[in-house]
Amino acid sequence: MSKRIDVKNLDIYYGDFHAVKSVSMTIEPRSVTAFIGPSGCGKSTVLRTLNRMHEVIPGAHVTGEVLMDDRNLYAKETDPVDVRRQVGMVFQRPNPFPTMSIRENVLAGVSLNSKRLSKSAADELLEQSLRGANLWTEVKDRLDRPGAGLSGGQQQRLCIARAIAVQPEVILMDEPCSALDPISTLAIEDLINELKSDYTVVIVTHNMQQAARVSDRTGFFNLEATGMPGELVEMDDTPKIFSNPSKKATEDYISGRFG
Amino acid sequence: MSAPPAASERPPAPAKPPRRPGDVVFSGLSTASAFSILLILAGVAIFLISKALPVFGADPAEVTGGEGFLSYVWPLVFGTLVASLIAMLVATPVAVGIALFVSHYAPKRLGTAVGFVIDLLAAVPSVVFGMWGFQVFAPKLVPLFGWLEEHLGFLPFFESASRTGRTLLTASLVLAVMILPIVTSVSREVFLQTPRLHEEAALALGATQWEMIRTAVLPFGRPGVIGGTMLGLGRALGETMAVAIILSPGVFTWNLIDTGNTTVPAEIALNFPEAAGLRLSELIAAGLVLFGITLAVNLAARAVVERRAEFSGAN
Numbered sequence: 001m002s003k004r005i006d007v008k009n010l011d012i013y014y015g016d017f018h019a020v021k022s023v024s025m026t027i028e029p030r031s032v033t034a035f036i037g038p039s040g041c042g043k044s045t046v047l048r049t050l051n052r053m054h055e056v057i058p059g060a061h062v063t064g065e066v067l068m069d070d071r072n073l074y075a076k077e078t079d080p081v082d083v084r085r086q087v088g089m090v091f092q093r094p095n096p097f098p099t100m101s102i103r104e105n106v107l108a109g110v111s112l113n114s115k116r117l118s119k120s121a122a123d124e125l126l127e128q129s130l131r132g133a134n135l136w137t138e139v140k141d142r143l144d145r146p147g148a149g150l151s152g153g154q155q156q157r158l159c160i161a162r163a164i165a166v167q168p169e170v171i172l173m174d175e176p177c178s179a180l181d182p183i184s185t186l187a188i189e190d191l192i193n194e195l196k197s198d199y200t201v202v203i204v205t206h207n208m209q210q211a212a213r214v215s216d217r218t219g220f221f222n223l224e225a226t227g228m229p230g231e232l233v234e235m236d237d238t239p240k241i242f243s244n245p246s247k248k249a250t251e252d253y254i255s256g257r258f259g
Numbered sequence: 260m261s262a263p264p265a266a267s268e269r270p271p272a273p274a275k276p277p278r279r280p281g282d283v284v285f286s287g288l289s290t291a292s293a294f295s296i297l298l299i300l301a302g303v304a305i306f307l308i309s310k311a312l313p314v315f316g317a318d319p320a321e322v323t324g325g326e327g328f329l330s331y332v333w334p335l336v337f338g339t340l341v342a343s344l345i346a347m348l349v350a351t352p353v354a355v356g357i358a359l360f361v362s363h364y365a366p367k368r369l370g371t372a373v374g375f376v377i378d379l380l381a382a383v384p385s386v387v388f389g390m391w392g393f394q395v396f397a398p399k400l401v402p403l404f405g406w407l408e409e410h411l412g413f414l415p416f417f418e419s420a421s422r423t424g425r426t427l428l429t430a431s432l433v434l435a436v437m438i439l440p441i442v443t444s445v446s447r448e449v450f451l452q453t454p455r456l457h458e459e460a461a462l463a464l465g466a467t468q469w470e471m472i473r474t475a476v477l478p479f480g481r482p483g484v485i486g487g488t489m490l491g492l493g494r495a496l497g498e499t500m501a502v503a504i505i506l507s508p509g510v511f512t513w514n515l516i517d518t519g520n521t522t523v524p525a526e527i528a529l530n531f532p533e534a535a536g537l538r539l540s541e542l543i544a545a546g547l548v549l550f551g552i553t554l555a556v557n558l559a560a561r562a563v564v565e566r567r568a569e570f571s572g573a574n
Contacts, residue, residue: 085465
């Protein structure tokens with residue numbers, strides 16, 4: 001249930017604005033890949049091109065290829081809806097559907113994909129997904145309460161449960177802890193560690209310690225100046241990036257000299 | 260701030276925050292506004308009740324129709340409710356469709372243009388709708404009524420068709436057009452306010468555009484749509500001029516496509532100028548009944564909206 005992603009010469013545009021220039025990288029299956037870099041460097045944009053979510057902004061388009069196990073996500077015949085069913089996403093702020101109960105939230109994706117589940121199969125999937133998100137014991141007695149009534153950290157884990165319930169190949173996380181307190185952050189980081197045994201995980205983070213803690217490989221994004229396109233400066237094994245990066249800009253950034 | 264006298268043995272009173280003149284004036288103004296609405300409402304209620312009282316004590320034989328107030332008023336209430344309900348049932352789905360088109364489907368400029376045209380529709384005076392309904396729309400409906408009579412004539416609603424088209428169904432459809440703008444613009448506003456995060460959550464799960472609307476937009480907008488519908492229903496219940504012009508009034512009948520029936524506001528408007536004494540009381544009492552119905556409708560709408568307030572996302 002996890003796939004390798006190859007990005008080849010990806011250029012991303014919003015209308016006329018060249019947002020990210022010529023990114024090439026390989027994301028390994030069953031591993032955690034972190035994107036770090038200063039604000040506006042395009043790391044979230046690159047993340048969103050991996051499930052074509054950047055297309056919700058009118059005028060967004062890309063050139064180049066994103067291959068998921070050799071299938072080009074940007075081929076003409078590829079439907080973005082299918083891509084998103086295989087590549088799940090967790091957002092910066094927890095966003096459970098406010099009108100739905102915890103149970104309905106977890107099963108939202110499955111019912112969308114118009115599968116008819118029997119009650120017992122649905123219950124099983126519900127428990128399995130909530131256990132997978134380390135949330136089951138906390139919510140098992142109130143599955144019919146609104147999802148929005150949980151704490152921020154619990155809501156974020158509910159969103160992770162919702163994402164894994166559709167059994168994606170890849171899970172993208174866009175700064176999943178930036179709205180959470182340290183204890184909830186720890187819970188999510190533990191969870192990310194567990195998720196990588198089943199999924200390909202890509203995480204964008206502003207927190208370099210977090211990248212060092214959770215990821216196997218790290219990509220550093222930077223931009224030369226405001227208004228210039230962002231670019232991938234280097235990508236390597238996480239310990240190497242944080243101890244002995246090969247580019248000066250990376251070293252400056254991780255040692256806190258800028259950004 | 261002066262220090263409290265040292266000799267005082269009482270503990271110092273808790274310091275009150277200073278009241279700034281701007282705060283005093285503004286809180287006074289807004290409180291006064293809030294109470295004025297209660298006063299006005301109470302004034303209207305007192306007027307209606309006091310003027311309507313004679314009819315409740317009157318000899319039933321003297322009331323129009325000769326059988327007391329209730330048997331006088333219920334056909335009017337029936338006509339009002341039927342016309343408004345039909346208008347609501349016709350207008351709401353169309354309005355939600357237009358609102359979704361404007362907020363989520365149309366390119367921005369087309370959406371703005373359509374929204375503007377809908378708002379223009381709200382600016383058309385009801386008397387104009389009445390004349391249009393009478394002159395243009397009613398004759399156009401005559402063939403439709405003929406068809407209904409021919410194919411659905413076994414239903415009591417479609418027993419025999421009118422030749423002029425000036426029927427309760429015509430009035431209902433014109434009312435539907437009249438309440439369309441208000442329902443549309445309230446729905447459009449709430450649909451536009453759907454948090455982007457919820458829309459993206461649905462899309463990221465692999466929702467198509469329509470599934471995203473069903474999962475994120477419609478549930479979020481539901482209270483707003485209900486609110487807009489109730490505003491529309493309120494307008495339909497109270498609409499006078501259009502109904503008075505279009506409908507050829509008459510006694511109660513189940514038949515919606517022939518002349519007959521009337522509504523409370525139309526009955527009042529057509530008869531008020533010549534009414535005096537007990538007849539005047541009758542009409543005012545009918546107005547009181549309408550007032551009660553509108554109040555009940557609004558309370559019911561509130562109850563519907565509040566029932567799932569926990570799940571509304573307004574937190």
